[in-house]
Amino acid sequence: NAGVMQNPRHLVxxxxxxARLRCSPMKGHSHVYWYRQLPEEGLKFMVYLQKENIIDESxxxxxxxxxxxxxxxxxxxxxxxxxxxxxxxxxxxxSPSWGLKTQYFGPGTRLLVL
Amino acid sequence: xxxxxxxxxxxxxxxEAFLTINCTYTATGYPSLFWYVQYPGEGLQLLLKATxxxxxxxxxxxxxxxxxxxxxxxLEKGSVQVSDSAVYFCALxxxxxxxxxxxxxxxxTVIP
Numbered sequence: 001n002a003g004v005m006q007n008p009r010h011l012v013x014x015x016x017x018x019a020r021l022r023c024s025p026m027k028g029h030s031h032v033y034w035y036r037q038l039p040e041e042g043l044k045f046m047v048y049l050q051k052e053n054i055i056d057e058s059x060x061x062x063x064x065x066x067x068x069x070x071x072x073x074x075x076x077x078x079x080x081x082x083x084x085x086x087x088x089x090x091x092x093x094x095s096p097s098w099g100l101k102t103q104y105f106g107p108g109t110r111l112l113v114l
Numbered sequence: 115x116x117x118x119x120x121x122x123x124x125x126x127x128x129x130e131a132f133l134t135i136n137c138t139y140t141a142t143g144y145p146s147l148f149w150y151v152q153y154p155g156e157g158l159q160l161l162l163k164a165t166x167x168x169x170x171x172x173x174x175x176x177x178x179x180x181x182x183x184x185x186x187x188x189l190e191k192g193s194v195q196v197s198d199s200a201v202y203f204c205a206l207x208x209x210x211x212x213x214x215x216x217x218x219x220x221x222x223t224v225i226p
Contacts, residue, residue: 004157033213042118042203042216043158056213091157095212103207103214105150107157 004029004094004106005074012112019079019086021109025094032075033103034067037089049075082113116141116208120217123201127194127224135189135220137178137204145206147171147180147187152201152219161189161202194224 005024013019025032030051035043048056049069060067064082069075079086089110093103121136139145146165150158162171167182176191187204204217 006157031212035214035216040218042120042218043205043214045213045215048212056211059213093214102146102148102160102163104160105158 004092004104006090006092006106006109008109009107010110010112012114013082014114015083016081019082019111019113021077021079021090021092021111022074023077023092023094023106024074025092026096026104029094029096029104031095031097032069033093033095034075034077035091035093037091037108039088043091046077079111082111084113087111087113116145116206116215118204118206118215118217120204121220123219124221124223127222129196129224129226130193131224133189133191133194133198133222135202135204135222137187137189137217139185139187139204139206139215141185141206141208143209144182145208147178148205148207148214149176149178149187149189150203150205150216152203154200158203194222196224196226198222199224 032049034046037043045059047067064080066078089108091108092106117140148163149161151161162173164171164180170179178189201219201221203219205214
């Protein structure tokens with residue numbers, strides 16, 4: 001049973017470009033969460049999605065950031081017009097409907113904005 | 115609100131030493147508590163969890179007991195190995211909502 005998959009593992013962008021981060025949850029999991037880890041800090045919640053629905057986006061910056069989890073395919077975290085402060089590790093986690101209180105994390109995407 | 119406070123690192127121990135990493139929390143109601151471990155360049159792996167007061171989570175020689183009276187979930191291991199070198203995160207999941215709240219992490223280095 002494959003774990004949570006994220007790609008790319010490393011992403012380099014110049015200021016003003018767009019970053020797209022992908023997450024495929026564990027098989028059978030329909031709940032996806034995105035977290036951001038700034039250097040030397042813990043993970044901070046960004047958004048919680050189910051298939052085709054955003055359930056909680058209270059941790060998402062109001063501008064430039066968006067997330068989706070379509071009926072088919074991976075969840076996407078999109079960052080438009082990236083700035084240096086967006087440089088961080090972005091982690092995706094998933095959980096099954098019957099076990100929402102345990103989340104399983106992917107390896108993360110490390111975004112570097114030049 | 116919900117929050118987790120972890121012992122500041124970094125922590126350096128000799129192999130076979132006893133490990134304690136302190137974690138205290140603030141939460142409304144009865145949260146579930148977790149320890150995750152992050153090896154260099156990797157994602158977080160669930161190490162152990164406890165879902166109610168006085169529960170003890172254990173895995174790979176690590177233990178933590180959910181203490182509601184002291185709002186703590188300290189991580190312990192009796193004899194650490196070099197392979198335990200990693201960053202350890204304490205986290206809670208509130209009774210309502212689905213987001214996790216993480217501590218800032220404690221870096222552990224075990225030297226031979």
